Amino acid sequence: MVFEPAFTEGLVDIFERRIVFNQVLGLRVTEVLPDRVMGGLEMRPELVGHYAYNRVHGGVISACLDALGGLAVMAAMGARHMDESVEQRLQRFARLGTIDLRVDYLRPGIGERFVLKAEVLRLGSRVASTRMDFLHTNGTLLASAAAAYIVS
Amino acid sequence: MVFEPAFTEGLVDIFERRIVFNQVLGLRVTEVLPDRVMGGLEMRPELVGHYAYNRVHGGVISACLDALGGLAVMAAMGARHMDESVEQRLQRFARLGTIDLRVDYLRPGIGERFVLKAEVLRLGSRVASTRMDFLHTNGTLLASAAAAYIVS
Amino acid sequence: MVFEPAFTEGLVDIFERRIVFNQVLGLRVTEVLPDRVMGGLEMRPELVGHYAYNRVHGGVISACLDALGGLAVMAAMGARHMDESVEQRLQRFARLGTIDLRVDYLRPGIGERFVLKAEVLRLGSRVASTRMDFLHTNGTLLASAAAAYIVS
Amino acid sequence: MVFEPAFTEGLVDIFERRIVFNQVLGLRVTEVLPDRVMGGLEMRPELVGHYAYNRVHGGVISACLDALGGLAVMAAMGARHMDESVEQRLQRFARLGTIDLRVDYLRPGIGERFVLKAEVLRLGSRVASTRMDFLHTNGTLLASAAAAYIVS
Numbered sequence: 235m236v237f238e239p240a241f242t243e244g245l246v247d248i249f250e251r252r253i254v255f256n257q258v259l260g261l262r263v264t265e266v267l268p269d270r271v272m273g274g275l276e277m278r279p280e281l282v283g284h285y286a287y288n289r290v291h292g293g294v295i296s297a298c299l300d301a302l303g304g305l306a307v308m309a310a311m312g313a314r315h316m317d318e319s320v321e322q323r324l325q326r327f328a329r330l331g332t333i334d335l336r337v338d339y340l341r342p343g344i345g346e347r348f349v350l351k352a353e354v355l356r357l358g359s360r361v362a363s364t365r366m367d368f369l370h371t372n373g374t375l376l377a378s379a380a381a382a383y384i385v386s
Numbered sequence: 387m388v389f390e391p392a393f394t395e396g397l398v399d400i401f402e403r404r405i406v407f408n409q410v411l412g413l414r415v416t417e418v419l420p421d422r423v424m425g426g427l428e429m430r431p432e433l434v435g436h437y438a439y440n441r442v443h444g445g446v447i448s449a450c451l452d453a454l455g456g457l458a459v460m461a462a463m464g465a466r467h468m469d470e471s472v473e474q475r476l477q478r479f480a481r482l483g484t485i486d487l488r489v490d491y492l493r494p495g496i497g498e499r500f501v502l503k504a505e506v507l508r509l510g511s512r513v514a515s516t517r518m519d520f521l522h523t524n525g526t527l528l529a530s531a532a533a534a535y536i537v538s
Numbered sequence: 539m540v541f542e543p544a545f546t547e548g549l550v551d552i553f554e555r556r557i558v559f560n561q562v563l564g565l566r567v568t569e570v571l572p573d574r575v576m577g578g579l580e581m582r583p584e585l586v587g588h589y590a591y592n593r594v595h596g597g598v599i600s601a602c603l604d605a606l607g608g609l610a611v612m613a614a615m616g617a618r619h620m621d622e623s624v625e626q627r628l629q630r631f632a633r634l635g636t637i638d639l640r641v642d643y644l645r646p647g648i649g650e651r652f653v654l655k656a657e658v659l660r661l662g663s664r665v666a667s668t669r670m671d672f673l674h675t676n677g678t679l680l681a682s683a684a685a686a687y688i689v690s
Numbered sequence: 691m692v693f694e695p696a697f698t699e700g701l702v703d704i705f706e707r708r709i710v711f712n713q714v715l716g717l718r719v720t721e722v723l724p725d726r727v728m729g730g731l732e733m734r735p736e737l738v739g740h741y742a743y744n745r746v747h748g749g750v751i752s753a754c755l756d757a758l759g760g761l762a763v764m765a766a767m768g769a770r771h772m773d774e775s776v777e778q779r780l781q782r783f784a785r786l787g788t789i790d791l792r793v794d795y796l797r798p799g800i801g802e803r804f805v806l807k808a809e810v811l812r813l814g815s816r817v818a819s820t821r822m823d824f825l826h827t828n829g830t831l832l833a834s835a836a837a838a839y840i841v842s
Binding site for chain 2: 253285
Binding site for chain 1: 792794796797811812819821831834836838
């Protein structure tokens with residue numbers, strides 16, 4: 235199955251613009267598939283967490299991974315409810331909430347650009363579980379995360 | 387025991403200014419004790435995560451709690467190494483790193499100002515474990531977290 | 539408010555006997571209050587995880603803390619639904635499930651007897667969040683945990 | 691590279707027999723590679739967590755995944771220190787400890803036999819991070835976990 239452009243564009247609009255803090259982060263959505271979403275992030279001086287190494291702040295990583303996990307859940311719900319209008323499926327975002335998030339910081343977040351990946355491990359009727367990765371553009375895994383979301 | 391003003395001011399300088407992303411968040415350090423640190427955060431439009439409810443972004447919460455947990459570890463290490471100079475104790479920050487973080491989002495982060503609290507559950511020679519809370523100014527617990535840090 | 543003995547005894551029966559693996563662990567329920575539950579565990583050779591130190595297995599700790607968090611949720615739901623019969627409230631256990639669990643192992647689990655404590659941080663209509671501690675009988679915190687449960 | 695049989699057998703002996711609680715669980719080691727280890731578990735009445743569904747106890751899952759993550763770290767350290775004797779590499783187990791563990795319970799643990807998988811995401815000089823899966827024999831992912839271990 236393939237998403238209508240209006241659905242994908244709607245999701246990108248929500249995640250890149252309407253969630254204001256994602257704009258502050260500079261989070262970009264690069265791919266929206268029913269079972270996987272991808273994103274990107276450019277390094278900028280505002281995102282520095284450790285001045286000694288010009289390392290991206292751990293909070294930037296966790297914020298981006300939490301957002302991308304939520305996007306993956308929205309995509310999976312969008313795929314499950316293709317009988318609904320684009321508008322109805324996008325409105326499901328209003329009822330999405332993160333229950334909890336775990337992030338493992340594996341390697342220093344040093345780079346000019348980062349790649350983000352999220353997949354839904356299980357989409358239930360009330361809870362969705364996701365797994366997310368934060369990678370260097372050369373493919374090195376810098377951080378890995380898991381989260382649970384309330385859905386409806 | 388009481389910290390020298392130079393040590394406390396040095397920590398505040400690191401956490402409020404030198405960690406640039408903490409400045410973007412607007413994180414304030416309000417208390418630094420050997421066994422507990424406190425912080426504050428003002429709500430601002432840039433921090434919004436859910437436009438429908440003017441809710442603070444979960445990533446803001448996790449970033450602040452990660453930072454405050456790190457501050458609590460710095461304070462606990464500062465208390466353990468009072469034989470070192472202020473400069474030496476502050477330089478320990480360069481070797482501090484978050485291993486992992488878990489955040490439980492309990493209630494919507496809606497408010498004009500938030501209070502943050504962090505305490506060290508255990509400070510080992512290589513790993514420190516912390517527990518953090520994100521509260522409404524009326525005392526309601528909005529999010530709770532745990533993290534492990536590498537220290538040396 | 540105070541629970542009827544039949545409700546408390548019903549919970550103890552579920553958690554000490556009907557959950558067979560809790561019997562294998564030797565988990566004891568020692569207190570059931572609406573906002574906090576307590577338990578106990580005797581050290582036995584079968585529970586050893588690290589033969590070099592006669593340390594209790596991390597899995598014993600996580601299993602006990604997961605169980606006790608579930609008990610705390612059952613108690614909190616019992617208190618919220620005092621209008622239901624004891625039987626109805628106990629049957630809510632059938633719909634309880636752990637979403638996820640995080641355990642921080644702080645200090646070696648060495649001792650003859652351990653004390654467990656769990657409290658509900660938030661009881662929602664669909665999800666409950668808990669915090670649990672695993673302590674030495676002398677009060678030292680050996681492990682700390684957080685979990686989310688699906689409820690209904 | 692390939693492990694000497696004595697090393698693999700030594701690890702199996704530690705994880706299947708000397709860790710007594712793993713014996714109580716019935717955990718079996720089925721494969722030990724430098725970058726991935728596999729295990730198996732037979733369902734038995736003692737392992738039941740939810741009598742209504744004959745479901746395996748969440749604590750059994752977390753205990754097995756914690757153990758298997760530790761085994762993966764031992765294998766990765768074994769591969770890194772091939773210059774050491776088998777005995778020296780096996781003795782590294784004495785200094786291995788779980789820092790923390792997160793388990794996501796995705797689907798009911800119902801089945802006659804389960805498959806376990808663990809891989810090391812990063813092996814540092816002081817901390818190792820792992821990812822683990824608990825699967826039905828038909829390949830369905832039932833639970834997923836992440837853990838950090840102290841190593842030396």
